[in-house]
Amino acid sequence: MASPQGLKAPLEFGGPLGAAALMLLLPATTLHLLLAARSGPARLLGPPARLPGLSELWSPAVLLLLLTWLGLQAALYLLPARKVAEGLELKDKSHLRYPINGFQALMLTALLVGLGVSGGLPLGALSEMLLPLAFVAILTTFIFSFLLYMKAQVAPTSGLAPGGNSGNLIYDFFMGRELNPRIGSFDFKYFCELRPGLIGWVLINLALLIQEAELRGSPSLAMWLVNGFQLLYVGDALWYEEAVLTTMDITHDGFGFMLAFGDLVWVPFTYSLQAQFLLYHPQPLGLPGALLICLINAVGYYIFRGANSQKNTFRKNPSDPSVAGLETIPTATGKRLLVSGWWGMVRHPNYLGDLIMALAWSLPCGVSHLLPYFYFLYFAALLVHREARDELQCLQKYGRAWHEYCQRVPYRIVPYIY
């Protein structure tokens, strides 16, 4: 297949070979983590646990459950929204419109689940179905990515992403060819980024909490903390839903296997690893320890939210009183870069806050096992890689002004360290 003119971009993730390896490694890692969390030794780096037979992994009823979940979230997405936001300008100078009703979807899901549980729905049983659920979600993601790839064949060139159109089938399948695949006004990438996976993650956490209460009489303090912190994170993402429209996932990356898998499998099944671990390996946690961990999460959230809101406010309205007094550098594009406030401390203060929160989510699981720290370790690697990708894009966008910013703010994520 010939690559469309003007869409040649340097290959990422080690090119087609790296993409092929990741498409095998990521599903295998997900299943390994799920199996490790429920095993006695709970070893992150131990030999992979024996994979149960197909009869234990595959179930039409579980597939139906997954499709019902996706259908419910799609129906909630289509409900009238309090606001319709415009995305950034596209190559053809147009702007796409996006419903801002993610928080409403979270609330309605909570209401439906609450009604279900009070009517006798055995939500705790979901914790026993995570392995077959992850398995069917992986299969569904491969089929979905194939459909996305086929859809891109008939998309206009102006609708293709800069990165996923190398002409190599495997690489493009992984990276995603089309930037904003839609049917009518239904935007698949925007929908998947914030709804089924993120809300699914807190639902899985809740199921694990209920199951723990059924097994041990009440949920542990550690389980409460993990559930509370991660609910805050997901609630925050949906409350500030509009901000996702300026992330590189929406504005730059195509929608292919990488994001579809990340959104629909990786987030719900691996981000809930701490709660999974706690169900099978209860950890003692005293009040002073819990308070200290709450403080760490609060500091992380304060930095994460402060930095993200400061940049979003500045980009929307630089003369807003909360950001008007900040020092900035002009760039040739007409946009300015903040060099004081959060963005004068390090070049990615929002990543720093996110990482501090990631640590706080693992600490309730104690220090006896490495497994619950998987999220922190993976996330640090993801953010270092993401930061490098963003730097490259900013250098291309802002040239000399970006160099000046790097001189004025020399550290990337952690002050005086990195």
Ligand SMILES: NC(=O)C1=CN([C@@H]2O[C@H](COP(=O)(O)OP(=O)(O)OC[C@H]3O[C@@H](n4cnc5c(N)ncnc54)[C@H](OP(=O)(O)O)[C@@H]3O)[C@@H](O)[C@H]2O)C=CC1
């Ligand atoms: N939990 C998870 O798995 C993940 C969470 N995240 C979180 O998502 C959030 C968004 O992250 P991400 O999409 O990577 O990018 P950022 O929100 O960090 O945005 C980067 C962009 O911000 C603008 N920018 C950079 N520096 C400045 C400055 N000094 N002044 C003004 N604008 C600046 C540039 O865009 P421009 O100039 O064009 O506006 C740049 O491309 C973060 O909080 C991150 O932690 C991200 C990935 C995974």
Ligand SMILES: CC(C)CCC[C@@H](C)[C@H]1CC=C2C3=C(CC[C@@]21C)[C@@]1(C)CC[C@H](O)C(C)(C)[C@@H]1CC3
């Ligand atoms: C499968 C691979 C290893 C990598 C997949 C990466 C994805 C899991 C992440 C890429 C960017 C993400 C974002 C969030 C979740 C994880 C993914 C999809 C985000 C929705 C989390 C909540 C935040 O508040 C946010 C800023 C809205 C995040 C946006 C990016």
